[in-house]
Amino acid sequence: MSKEELEQLRAELKAAYRKYQDMELSLNMSRGKPCKEQLDLSMELMDILNSDSDLTCEDGTDCRNYGVLDGLPEAKELIGAMMENKPDNIIIYGNSSLNVMYDCISRSYTHGVMGNTPWCKLDKIKWLCPVPGYDRHFGITEYFGIEMINIPMTEQGPDMDLVEKLVSEDEAIKGIWCVPKYSNPQGYSYSDETVRRFARLAPAAKDFRIYWDNAYGVHHLYDDRQDQLIEILHECKKAGNPDMVYKFASTSKITFPGSGVAALATSLNNLEDIKNQMKNQTIGHDKVNQLRHVRYFKDLDGIRAHMRRHADVIRPKFEIVERTFDEQLEGLGIGSWTVPNGGYFISFETLEGCAKKVVSRCKKAGVTLTGAGATYPYHRDPADSNIRIAPTYPSVEDLAKAADLFALCVKLVSVEKLLEDSENK
Numbered sequence: 041m042s043k044e045e046l047e048q049l050r051a052e053l054k055a056a057y058r059k060y061q062d063m064e065l066s067l068n069m070s071r072g073k074p075c076k077e078q079l080d081l082s083m084e085l086m087d088i089l090n091s092d093s094d095l096t097c098e099d100g101t102d103c104r105n106y107g108v109l110d111g112l113p114e115a116k117e118l119i120g121a122m123m124e125n126k127p128d129n130i131i132i133y134g135n136s137s138l139n140v141m142y143d144c145i146s147r148s149y150t151h152g153v154m155g156n157t158p159w160c161k162l163d164k165i166k167w168l169c170p171v172p173g174y175d176r177h178f179g180i181t182e183y184f185g186i187e188m189i190n191i192p193m194t195e196q197g198p199d200m201d202l203v204e205k206l207v208s209e210d211e212a213i214k215g216i217w218c219v220p221k222y223s224n225p226q227g228y229s230y231s232d233e234t235v236r237r238f239a240r241l242a243p244a245a246k247d248f249r250i251y252w253d254n255a256y257g258v259h260h261l262y263d264d265r266q267d268q269l270i271e272i273l274h275e276c277k278k279a280g281n282p283d284m285v286y287k288f289a290s291t292s293k294i295t296f297p298g299s300g301v302a303a304l305a306t307s308l309n310n311l312e313d314i315k316n317q318m319k320n321q322t323i324g325h326d327k328v329n330q331l332r333h334v335r336y337f338k339d340l341d342g343i344r345a346h347m348r349r350h351a352d353v354i355r356p357k358f359e360i361v362e363r364t365f366d367e368q369l370e371g372l373g374i375g376s377w378t379v380p381n382g383g384y385f386i387s388f389e390t391l392e393g394c395a396k397k398v399v400s401r402c403k404k405a406g407v408t409l410t411g412a413g414a415t416y417p418y419h420r421d422p423a424d425s426n427i428r429i430a431p432t433y434p435s436v437e438d439l440a441k442a443a444d445l446f447a448l449c450v451k452l453v454s455v456e457k458l459l460e461d462s463e464n465k
């Protein structure tokens with residue numbers, strides 16, 4: 041387009057933008073929260089137990105009382121099936137997997153990993169962070185003063201050439217954040233080759249651990265398009281690295297976020313190490329909630345059926361965003377976006393240097409997005425191009441408007457950038 045054409049287009053887009061401002065929208069798409077209809081799906085969980093219920097679990101434990109450090113056997117069975125791990129490899133925790141991840145890093149800091157030097161006694165600790173990634177992961181490592189190193193994501197998972205090289209060379213690298221299935225925010229799932237390469241890593245640090253956050257293990261959007269991964273614990277064992285992975289999951293986005301059940305799966309050696317800490321930390325987690333979840337779902341099929349109902353609620357939300365982007369932005373060369381088969385997010389790439397401006401434009405017209413940069417360690421997106429879109433919370437009608445506004449803001453900011461670039465030439 042000529043400069044004049046661009047200026048004309050800018051004027052038209054600005055006029056359309058002003059119309060949006062007049063609508064006084066107030067929508068929040070900043071966090072990956074389930075919407076009310078999704079939460080309503082789990083209300084029967086509240087009816088499963090009442091004052092007449094027998095709260096004795098299968099091994100005879102009275103769940104109303106103290107005890108059972110690492111979780112009810114039937115909860116290990118159910119969550120183990122969901123995580124594709126044996127009950128023996130599972131610890132059931134409280135209500136948040138993020139809390140478990142924090143705890144693992146905290147324990148490694150103060151007491152070390154399986155007899156290795158506590159990290160607090162080492163000069164420097166480093167961590168690999170596939171980007172874009174989950175802001176709260178980066179928040180934990182930043183809080184502990186761990187130096188975070190960006191690893192570019194691909195559609196197959198993190199850049200494994202770089203991961204292999206860095207972990208084998210640098211003993212200060214103690215871990216990596218991974219969201220292997222329907223990653224946050226791109227919705228990518230690691231390929232078989234990526235998982236195999238993870239299992240075969242040869243880290244310089246003996247206490248290097250893969251933080252395998254399987255937050256979206258059963259969160260498919262479609263019946264006929266479901267990503268499947270190779271199971272990492274099993275693969276690590278086969279590769280002679282049985283202790284290299286901590287795998288996390290929870291029922292946060294299955295039942296009630298903040299009131300679900302969280303779990304960790306790992307090798308028996310790691311479990312022993314962790315339980316040595318846990319026994320000083322708690323007498324036991326919330327067994328009543330574990331029992332409630334087990335009696336509600338019964339088995340993995342129960343979870344799967346429930347997740348299909350979630351998918352029915354949120355699939356149209358993903359699709360309206362994708363359709364709007366297709367209609368408004370396809371082929372313009374000013375942005376690209378992911379089309380995931382599951383999870384909670386769509387990831388959008390603007391032209392370089394445009395993400396912050398797009399987020400700010402949306403905000404000024406009443407739509408709050410996740411802050412630009414949040415998907416990178418230290419909130420620093422070097423290209424200022426990634427925006428995380430969380431479509432689950434608003435209604436389909438609101439999303440239609442929000443996606444339309446978003447596309448408009450992408451166009452406007454891109455045109456402004458092109459004009460700016462042409463002036464600087």
Ligand code: PMP
Nearest residue numbers: 136137138174219224255290292
């Ligand atoms: N991991 C990832 C990748 C997530 O996206 C989320 C929720 N946004 C969590 C963990 C949080 O899990 P929890 O509620 O179990 O702490």
